[in-house]
Amino acid sequence: MKKVKSSEITPERIYKNRRKFVQNLGLAAGSMFIGQNFINLAQASSNSIEQEITEYRYITTYNNYYEFGTKKSDPVENSQNFKTKPWNITIDGEVEKPLKLSVDELKNMFPIEERIYKLRCVEGWSMVIPWLGFPLYKLLDKVSPTSKGKFVKFISVLDPEQMPGQRYPILDWPYKEGLRIDEAMHPLTILVTGLYGKELPNQNGSPLRLIVPWKYGFKSAKAIVNIKLVDKMPTSSWMKASPNEYGFYSNVNPRVDHPRWSQASERVIGGGIISPRIPTTMFNGYGDEVSHLYKNMDLKKYF
Ligand code: MTE
Numbered sequence: 001m002k003k004v005k006s007s008e009i010t011p012e013r014i015y016k017n018r019r020k021f022v023q024n025l026g027l028a029a030g031s032m033f034i035g036q037n038f039i040n041l042a043q044a045s046s047n048s049i050e051q052e053i054t055e056y057r058y059i060t061t062y063n064n065y066y067e068f069g070t071k072k073s074d075p076v077e078n079s080q081n082f083k084t085k086p087w088n089i090t091i092d093g094e095v096e097k098p099l100k101l102s103v104d105e106l107k108n109m110f111p112i113e114e115r116i117y118k119l120r121c122v123e124g125w126s127m128v129i130p131w132l133g134f135p136l137y138k139l140l141d142k143v144s145p146t147s148k149g150k151f152v153k154f155i156s157v158l159d160p161e162q163m164p165g166q167r168y169p170i171l172d173w174p175y176k177e178g179l180r181i182d183e184a185m186h187p188l189t190i191l192v193t194g195l196y197g198k199e200l201p202n203q204n205g206s207p208l209r210l211i212v213p214w215k216y217g218f219k220s221a222k223a224i225v226n227i228k229l230v231d232k233m234p235t236s237s238w239m240k241a242s243p244n245e246y247g248f249y250s251n252v253n254p255r256v257d258h259p260r261w262s263q264a265s266e267r268v269i270g271g272g273i274i275s276p277r278i279p280t281t282m283f284n285g286y287g288d289e290v291s292h293l294y295k296n297m298d299l300k301k302y303f
Helices: 018-024 074-078 103-109 136-143 237-241 287-294
Strands: 014-016 031-034 037-040 050-052 088-093 099-102 113-120 125-135 151-156 176-180 190-195 209-211 224-230 265-268 277-279
Touching: 088 103, 088 136, 099 103, 099 136, 103 136, 103 190, 113 209, 125 136, 136 190, 136 224, 176 237
Parallel strands: 088 224, 125 265
Antiparallel strands: 014 050, 031 037, 088 099, 113 125, 125 190, 151 176, 151 224, 190 209, 265 277
């Protein structure tokens, strides 16, 4: 084991086949330290598709974060003075042991891992991002969900003074998202505190956001203040805005088109001047890990 500074784990590496990466997590991977915490690094495997990690400058300047505006360049331009300290988060609802704690306390509770996941936006583009965070199930285990805790609702911060977009009824503020409890407990689902070995930039959802790698990017709520276990399927802000276009499940699915465009392929952000398109894969490439969650479900109906 070798000690490294976080700045040393940021070069644009190549990684091979996300599925293999996930299988290797914590096994053959070389473990490194960031502060007191572990980072798992991918062990590249053979016979796999190569995809480059997106450059930091694209990940942090081409964003969707409607609280700060609807243009891709708005979040980086309008979020730099957004105050993320202090920040408290409450985990409550259908749980035996509700928790209220600061993000700093949360970061010290669990080892922080690196997870290289592709973010596939419902708009038809994607990036490969080296996230830092920890699996959500570890936090949910601490609060002991009751048998009524069948869904998990994620609520982002409401702060129209600091978030100009919230002064307009673009979405049902605060931003809300939801997962079924088994999706939330899946080991691929993470709460994110950083990227590229650094603190999470404001425009990417600082200080705490969700990432569910087999679902479209909008499921991954930014700037979360409340995680609530509930017994009924929550209505997300996007479902409320346009129920025909954005369903509760929103699994990446090249066979189910968005009513206004195809989902069969995606544009690789930062992939060169011509921005190549590549085929979109079922569950964003995580079918082996997650398809059992949707056994016997008609994914055209439950889109
Ligand atoms: N979370 C909040 N609170 N507000 C938003 O507008 N946009 C979503 C998601 N989380 C959004 C959000 C969408 S549409 C996408 S594609 C991703 O964040 C984008 O994440 P990124 O900017 O870090 O790439």
